[in-house]
Each structure stands twice: as C-alpha cells, then as structure tokens.
Amino acid sequence: MRQAIARSWRRSLWGFPAPDVALAAALCAVAIASVLTGNPDEGPLAVTLPAAVVSTAALLWRRRSPLVAVALVMVAGTAQTVLSQSPGSLWSLAVHAIVMYSLAAYLPEGLAAIAGAVLTAVLLVQERLDNGVDYVFILLLFGGLWLLGRASRLWRGRVRTAERRQREAAHLAVVEERLRIARDLHDVVAHSLSVIAVQAGAAEAALGSSPARAAAPVHAIRETARAALTEIRSMLDVLRTDDDDLPGRASPGIAAIAGLVDAASAAGTPASLDVRLTDAPVPPAVDLAAYRIVQESLTNARRHAAGAPAAVAVEQQQDRLTVRVVNGRSAAAATAGGSGYGIAGMRERAEALGGRVEAQPTGDGGFAVTALLPLTPWRHG
Incomplete structure (x- = not known):
C-alpha cells in the first residue's frame, strides 16, 4: 500500500x-x-x-x-x-x-x-x-522563506552527493572483490593445473616402460586435484554465504608453504624452503598474501624454467615480512606460455596491504620475486 x-x-x-x-x-x-x-x-x-x-x-x-x-x-x-x-x-x-x-x-x-x-x-x-x-513583515517573511528554500536546495544536493558516493563505493567494493576472486582463482587453478600437467606427462612416460612407476604421478595428480577442488569450493562457499555464517574460516598461510615446496619438488622443480619467523603474530591478510605469492612464483618457475632449482625464503622482521623466491636458469625452454596475470596479481596483493613486489631476472639467467609486506595495519587512502 x-x-x-x-x-x-x-x-x-x-x-x-x-x-x-x-x-x-x-x-x-x-x-x-x-x-x-x-x-x-x-x-x-x-x-x-x-x-x-x-x-x-x-x-x-x-x-x-x-x-x-x-x-x-x-x-x-x-x-x-x-x-x-x-x-x-x-x-x-x-x-x-x-x-x-x-x-x-x-x-x-x-x-x-x-x-x-x-x-x-x-x-x-x-x-x-x-x-x-506591513513592509517589515513582508521583508522578514519572504526573506526567511527564500533562505529556507536555499537551505532545502543545499540539503538535497548533499543527499544526492551522499547517494552518489555510496553507489560509487559499492561499485568499487564489487570491483575490488572481483579482482580478489580473480587473483585467488588464478593462483589456485594455475598452480594446480601446472602440477597436474607435469605429473600427467611423467605418468604417461612411465606407462610405456614401467607402469608401476606411474602410480606416484597419478597419486600426485589426485591429491593436487582434491586440494584445488577444496580451495575452489571454499571460495564458492564464501561467495554464496553471508560472512556471519562463516566465522573463523581458515585460509592457507605461511604454514602451508612447505606443502607448496614439496609439491613443486615432486613435480620436477627442486625447491628448498627457509622460514624465519619471530614470536610476533602475522596478520591473516599478510599470511595469505605470502602463501599466494609463493604459490604463483613456484608455478611460474615450473612453467618457464622447468627442472631448474628454486629457493623460497620467508623472513619476519619487526615491521614487515619479506618473501623471496629465486629460481635458476632452466636447461630447456618452457613449453607453456604465461597469461601475464601472475606477476600483476602478486603486485596487487602486496599493494593492497601497503607493500610492494619486485620481479626481475637475476645475473645467472634465473628469475627472482621479492615481496615486502608490512605487518602493521594499513588502509587504502
């Protein structure tokens, strides 16, 4: 009604x-x-x-x-x-x-x-x-009405401005959320498919000469696919459910980087890990960003420098967390091309926290990714 x-x-x-x-x-x-x-x-x-x-x-x-x-x-x-x-x-x-x-x-x-x-x-x-x-009455009454009308116009202008800013803020929040989802999906899918592709190649080669040796690559494919499905399902649950219905939902972090290193080594990219953390807690957003940056860096190393060793180092200092992934030069050129989103996504993650990512070739023909992530709270300006 x-x-x-x-x-x-x-x-x-x-x-x-x-x-x-x-x-x-x-x-x-x-x-x-x-x-x-x-x-x-x-x-x-x-x-x-x-x-x-x-x-x-x-x-x-x-x-x-x-x-x-x-x-x-x-x-x-x-x-x-x-x-x-x-x-x-x-x-x-x-x-x-x-x-x-x-x-x-x-x-x-x-x-x-x-x-x-x-x-x-x-x-x-x-x-x-x-x-x-009634001259004074006319001046006071109609002068007051004129001022009231101007005040009404000013108030309506402020209301329209506030509504426009609210719409712009909502649109910006939607855009930022889309970018975040796109980064997460890219990291999960690119990493998992890269591992699956390498292990599938190994299983295919083993089936022709020694079928028993194909069990390990097939097992790695199965575990990688399960992990990827779990992460994607977790993202979909977050999208389809209110935040209040998902209290304390866990996200991968620094503690899960060891699993990335083991998976990379099993996929043919020998990787080492050096983690140096203090007793101070790491903010959840920084914890997740460190994991995603290492994940994407190892994926790029496996794609563009197949077989070359990679070294992962995570060091916590007083005011920041430094993540560094260095891979050597590959003896054979990589067969897979890149989409160009990986490094851009890492930089966006770091900048969202007030940090930065440096990605550049090394002197021996390898590649190094260094992320500097502040540990203090930071808000976008």
Whole structure:
C-alpha cells in the first residue's frame, strides 16, 4: 500500500508532478470558495476570480519552471491591486509563500536571488498602492522563506552527493572483490593445473616402460586435484554465504608453504624452503598474501624454467615480512606460455596491504620475486 502511494505520488499529470497538481487544485478550490463567498471581500468577481485562478494555477510550474510561476503570481496580484485592491486573504499569502520558497529551492543561486528580489519588490509596491504598513513583515517573511528554500536546495544536493558516493563505493567494493576472486582463482587453478600437467606427462612416460612407476604421478595428480577442488569450493562457499555464517574460516598461510615446496619438488622443480619467523603474530591478510605469492612464483618457475632449482625464503622482521623466491636458469625452454596475470596479481596483493613486489631476472639467467609486506595495519587512502 505504501509503495503504491509512493509510486502514484511520483507520477506526472499533463506534464506536471502529481503533488504540484494536487496542491494547485486544493488552493484553487479554497480561493474560488473564498472569492464567491466574499470572505474577504476584495472587489468585483470579474477581477478577483480570474486573479485567484491564475495565482493558484501558477503553482503547477513551481518546480517545472519557477520563473513562470513567479511571473503569473506577480501579474495576477498586480492586476488585482490596480483594478481593485491587493490580495490579502490567507490563501493568497500561502500562494506567494510557496512560490518564494520554490524559486529559491529550484533555481540557481544568482537567478533565485534576482527573482526573489523582484517578487519581494512587487509585493512591497502592492502594499504601498494599497496604503498598507506591513513592509517589515513582508521583508522578514519572504526573506526567511527564500533562505529556507536555499537551505532545502543545499540539503538535497548533499543527499544526492551522499547517494552518489555510496553507489560509487559499492561499485568499487564489487570491483575490488572481483579482482580478489580473480587473483585467488588464478593462483589456485594455475598452480594446480601446472602440477597436474607435469605429473600427467611423467605418468604417461612411465606407462610405456614401467607402469608401476606411474602410480606416484597419478597419486600426485589426485591429491593436487582434491586440494584445488577444496580451495575452489571454499571460495564458492564464501561467495554464496553471508560472512556471519562463516566465522573463523581458515585460509592457507605461511604454514602451508612447505606443502607448496614439496609439491613443486615432486613435480620436477627442486625447491628448498627457509622460514624465519619471530614470536610476533602475522596478520591473516599478510599470511595469505605470502602463501599466494609463493604459490604463483613456484608455478611460474615450473612453467618457464622447468627442472631448474628454486629457493623460497620467508623472513619476519619487526615491521614487515619479506618473501623471496629465486629460481635458476632452466636447461630447456618452457613449453607453456604465461597469461601475464601472475606477476600483476602478486603486485596487487602486496599493494593492497601497503607493500610492494619486485620481479626481475637475476645475473645467472634465473628469475627472482621479492615481496615486502608490512605487518602493521594499513588502509587504502
């Protein structure tokens, strides 16, 4: 019911907003009744009735074209003042007050100031022609209404700005979440498929000469696929469930890097691990970033430097965590091409935490990835 009323209130009738049509019709009925009953008696009907209809009909344009509303009200009031006497009924005061508020609320500041000054001047002239004495009342009332209209315009502008910023913040959050999901999926899928491809090649070669030796690669394929499915299923659970329904959900971290090193060694990339941690806790975001950076670095090493040894070092200092992965030069060129997302994803992870990633060739033809991740809380500016 409430939504239906709100929708009907936002509708347009003959090109005018429905609330303005209702307001004009209501005041027009009051004005006609006042004129016909002669309460108050402001002159002959031939003058007061058209002036009442024109003045109240001007409210139709109060938002669509405030200048038209101002012009109609001034013409009708001035004509009645010259031909009879100035409008002095309450409905006339209400019409003038609404028009003054509307021009201040819906016109640019400069134009609103000029229109407000002209309308006030016309009212003062009408008061003078009618030998009235309410000059101060007119100035205070209509000056206050003009200020109220400007305040309303300023408030509506702030509300629109706040809503726009809220939409932009929501859009930015969606974009950042998409990037995070894309990085995680890339890391998991690229690493797992790389291991599976290498182990499948080893199993294929063993099947031709010694089928019993194919058991180990097949086992590695199965475990890698299971681990990848578990991580992907965990990501999907997070996407499909509210955060409050997943308290304390675990993510891989530095403790799981040993498993990456063992998997890389089993896949034909001899890898060593050197972890030096202090007693200070590592923030979960840094813990996960270190794991993902090592995962992607070992995947790239296996893809682009097959068979070359790799060294993984993780060192925790007072204010930062340093992750370094160095692989030597491969004797044979890698057969798989890269997508270009790996290093970019590592840099995005580090920058999101206020750190950085340096990836560059070494002097002996190898490649080194160094990530510097701050341990102190950091917020994006």
